Amino acid sequence: MRIDSAAYASRWRDVAPAAKAQFALAGALAAWIAQGHAMLACIAAAQVAVTLLGARVSPRTYLATAMPPLGFLLVSCLNMLAAPAADGTWHWASASLPAIARTALRSAAVLASLLGLVLTTPLPHLLALLRDLHVPELLLDLMALCYRTVFVLRQAWDEGVTAQSARLGYGDWRRAWRSTGLLAGQMAVQVWERAGALQAAAAARADDGRLRFLPTAFPHARRDQAMALAAGAVLLALAIGEHL
Missing domain, CATH: 1.10.287 (Helix Hairpins)
Structure with a gap:
């Protein structure tokens, strides 16, 4: 309910869903390419800022939506910190803390990219996009x-x-x-x-197995996709540059 309400109230409700999907995909790819903790944190912060400031999603709604996956991520990281010893006991694997932090930041960046898409795109628009993708x-x-x-x-x-x-x-x-x-x-x-x-x-009604919806027109689809490609290219360039 909360996600659906946020999508319909979003400032980017009428932005072409393909453009938002391209930007989200670029953010997820940049998160997978980047290796440094600072770069991963910057990618996640950029995705959150774009969703909150650009799409005007309510911070309370964003936080409430992000809390369940972030809680699961926190439990997973704590589980990775606990390692079994040879005598059967458990101890904190402090040596793996940098790798765990990198995994957590990468997961948070990918989550921020996904939330930026679902909190700004109503489900009918997503269904139309998926139908175009066959x-x-x-x-x-x-x-x-x-x-x-x-x-x-x-x-x-x-x-x-x-x-x-x-x-x-x-x-x-x-x-x-x-x-x-x-x-x-x-x-x-x-x-x-x-x-x-x-x-x-x-x-x-002699259903043929396909639900039909009224098509939605996006008059600025080309402009939206161009801006999304440019912003996504910046994220990918920063991630690739940091990786190299």
């Missing part, structure tokens, strides 16, 4: 159906919580746990029923 239609249809299902389930869940709260279903922690379990079980049944209804509706 991604199999089955995968695109699954993405669209999952996207729609998220909103349907969120609405059904909110309505269920409201109904249970009106019947004092969350008066104490025991009732809250029981109400949550009952609602989760009912949601599983609703998902099954709605999936069957969706399949029946598609079959009744």
